[in-house]
Amino acid sequence: MTRKTLLSVGFILALGILPPIFYWTGNAFWLDLATRLVILAIAATSLNLILGYGGMVSFGHAAYMGLGAYAVGIPAHHWLYGGLEAWGLATTSGLVQIPLAVAVTAIFALLTGAICLRTRGVYFIMITMAFAQMVYYLIVSIEEYGGDDGLVIDTRSELPGLDLDNPLQLFGLAWVSLVAAILIVRMVINSRFGMVIQGAKGNDERMRTLGFNTYVYRLVAYVISGAMAGYAGALLGNFTTFISPEMMDWSRSGELMFMVILGGVATTLGPVVGATVFIVLEEVLSDLTLYWHLPFGLLLIAVVLFGRGGLIGLLNGRDQ
Amino acid sequence: MDTTLLVIQALNGVQLGLLLFLVASGLTLVFGILDFVNLAHGSLYMLGAFICATLTFALGNFLWAVLVALPITAGLGFLVERFIARPLYTRDHLDHVLGTFGLILVLDTAAHLIWGPEGIAVPLPEWLDGQTNLTAEIVVPTYRLLIIGAGLAAAGGLFWLVNHTRLGMLIRAGASNRTMVSALGINIELLFGLVFALGAALAGLAGMLIAPITEANIGMGNNIIITAFVVIIVGGIGSIKGAFIAALLIGLIDTMGRAFLDDIFKIFMSNEAAETSAPAISAMLIYIIMATVLAVKPQGLFPPKVR
Numbered sequence: 001m002t003r004k005t006l007l008s009v010g011f012i013l014a015l016g017i018l019p020p021i022f023y024w025t026g027n028a029f030w031l032d033l034a035t036r037l038v039i040l041a042i043a044a045t046s047l048n049l050i051l052g053y054g055g056m057v058s059f060g061h062a063a064y065m066g067l068g069a070y071a072v073g074i075p076a077h078h079w080l081y082g083g084l085e086a087w088g089l090a091t092t093s094g095l096v097q098i099p100l101a102v103a104v105t106a107i108f109a110l111l112t113g114a115i116c117l118r119t120r121g122v123y124f125i126m127i128t129m130a131f132a133q134m135v136y137y138l139i140v141s142i143e144e145y146g147g148d149d150g151l152v153i154d155t156r157s158e159l160p161g162l163d164l165d166n167p168l169q170l171f172g173l174a175w176v177s178l179v180a181a182i183l184i185v186r187m188v189i190n191s192r193f194g195m196v197i198q199g200a201k202g203n204d205e206r207m208r209t210l211g212f213n214t215y216v217y218r219l220v221a222y223v224i225s226g227a228m229a230g231y232a233g234a235l236l237g238n239f240t241t242f243i244s245p246e247m248m249d250w251s252r253s254g255e256l257m258f259m260v261i262l263g264g265v266a267t268t269l270g271p272v273v274g275a276t277v278f279i280v281l282e283e284v285l286s287d288l289t290l291y292w293h294l295p296f297g298l299l300l301i302a303v304v305l306f307g308r309g310g311l312i313g314l315l316n317g318r319d320q
Numbered sequence: 321m322d323t324t325l326l327v328i329q330a331l332n333g334v335q336l337g338l339l340l341f342l343v344a345s346g347l348t349l350v351f352g353i354l355d356f357v358n359l360a361h362g363s364l365y366m367l368g369a370f371i372c373a374t375l376t377f378a379l380g381n382f383l384w385a386v387l388v389a390l391p392i393t394a395g396l397g398f399l400v401e402r403f404i405a406r407p408l409y410t411r412d413h414l415d416h417v418l419g420t421f422g423l424i425l426v427l428d429t430a431a432h433l434i435w436g437p438e439g440i441a442v443p444l445p446e447w448l449d450g451q452t453n454l455t456a457e458i459v460v461p462t463y464r465l466l467i468i469g470a471g472l473a474a475a476g477g478l479f480w481l482v483n484h485t486r487l488g489m490l491i492r493a494g495a496s497n498r499t500m501v502s503a504l505g506i507n508i509e510l511l512f513g514l515v516f517a518l519g520a521a522l523a524g525l526a527g528m529l530i531a532p533i534t535e536a537n538i539g540m541g542n543n544i545i546i547t548a549f550v551v552i553i554v555g556g557i558g559s560i561k562g563a564f565i566a567a568l569l570i571g572l573i574d575t576m577g578r579a580f581l582d583d584i585f586k587i588f589m590s591n592e593a594a595e596t597s598a599p600a601i602s603a604m605l606i607y608i609i610m611a612t613v614l615a616v617k618p619q620g621l622f623p624p625k626v627r
Contacts, residue, residue, distance in 0.1 A: 297425030
């Protein structure tokens with residue numbers, strides 16, 4: 001194994017082992033923080049698939065997390081208060097909720113992606129954001145699900161052999177999911193399919209001249225990414241047990257983008273490193289001052305102005 | 321629905337459309353000429369409102385405050401161009417979005433530090449604070465008419481500036497070929513700075529005009545910037561004419577949708593269904609329009625001829 005692979009594996013393992021140790025030594029707070037971190041890292045990893053490798057800058061990824069979370073919250077809500085029994089959607093079973101989260105986000109990605117991918121550049125950035133805003137306003141306007149005020153998830157998803165009310169088990173599920181997400185993205189980008197996606201990022205015209213219908217390839221990648229973010233959202237809903245449209249706000253999408261850029265686009269571990277630094281910084285700075293967005297924003301600007309290639313890029317000695 | 325309500329809502333729609341145009345025109349100028357995506361444009365709108373609020377109390381008069389605040393916001397725009405935008409021109413749009421996203425956080429927090437978390441209400445002079453009878457039945461607040469007048473004047477001024485002055489000629493030339501313009505001996509950096517300052521002043525003006533109605537508050541910029549982006553995307557990025565038409569269209573559709581969509585829905589569905597679905601659809605309406613436009617014309621309604 002190269003030094004870089006060794007470091008990567010070490011980082012992921014540390015991310016899985018240290019938080020439970022904190023928990024057992026009486027620092028339950030750090031486990032909470034790590035769970036949120038790992039869930040956001042899954043979403044950032046999914047975003048990296050299209051943003052980093054595919055060059056599709058989606059500014060609406062938070063909407064997928066939100067949809068995923070509501071796919072947990074809405075069945076749980078109906079299970080408690082009635083309604084939708086005929087559809088089988090009044091349930092707390094994770095075996096229904098999580099596939100639902102993945103299916104809903106995949107379909108949403110397919111429908112919106114089909115339109116978004118007709119556009120390029122800044123149009124793409126803005127239309128993905130517009131679709132996210134549509135979902136945001138849709139949820140805000142549905143009073144049954146709390147509208148602006150959000151929805152409390154009274155019962156976490158029930159999974160066979162797992163108790164998500166146990167913070168350690170929830171963290172474990174999130175961490176295993178993150179590892180799976182990283183492996184899936186790696187597998188996808190190293191496949192022939194992934195080569196086409198990366199080729200289309202570099203020179204779309206050339207790929208089309210070679211006979212690839214890049215539109216379809218990009219759309220499939222977009223759907224995979226959306227469904228993964230939906231899955232992350234389902235976990236996030238189980239973690240926070242409170243969901244609101246605020247989690248789909250465009251600034252949330254911006255934060256996900258920041259995590260990917262901060263860590264390093266189109267790198268396996270970049271999004272995870274980015275999410276880690278983001279969450280830790282947010283925690284430290286908001287502890288120090290009420291006005292933590294000020295240093296945070298300055299840092300963001302500095303990263304964009306001076307930190308090309310992200311943190312992983314620094315590690316690689318900028319050889320990319 | 322009766323005619324009086326229709327006229328009043330139409331005026332509200334025009335007013336919203338003109339404010340959107342003031343914000344969107346700066347955005348589309350900056351994008352069309354500098355190829356720069358400025359998410360923080362909404363923060364300049366917010367700063368315009370706050371600066372105007374402070375000056376209104378300092379000078380005792382809203383209109384004087386607007387006149388003094390305009391060059392200040394223009395100056396702020398000039399500084400943003402010099403220190404944030406200029407180093408990013410050679411980068412891709414992703415870096416623009418992230419850098420200016422950071423700038424939003426900085427400016428919003430700075431406003432929080434300077435002006436506090438509460439909104440600031442801006443008092444109007446007495447002669448503006450009343451109502452005007454357009455006809456015997458249609459009564460509108462005088463100030464809303466002033467907004468419409470000021471918006472139209474600013475739009476007219478901008479068209480004149482861009483189409484009939486030397487500066488405007490340089491701006492248009494810079495939009496189609498910036499290397500050529502600078503090869504002809506024009507100080508392109510100064511030109512870019514001026515374009516940015518102009519955009520900032522227009523956004524600031526919109527913020528100042530809306531402040532007496534909604535108060536100056538911290539989130540205001542982030543609410544309007546997204547709608548302004550919808551406007552320039554629908555209109556075709558870089559086109560001032562497109563921005564104007566799209567802004568009025570979006571302003572009218574948004575206002576009318578919120579006011580009358582439930583009545584329209586009641587024609588072909590049950591009252592209950594109409595009352596639940598209308599607010600959802602009307603809130604999403606402008607995004608649905610944007611998606612439809614882009615699905616049919618990926619470059620917007622009025623794509624600029626060059627580029």
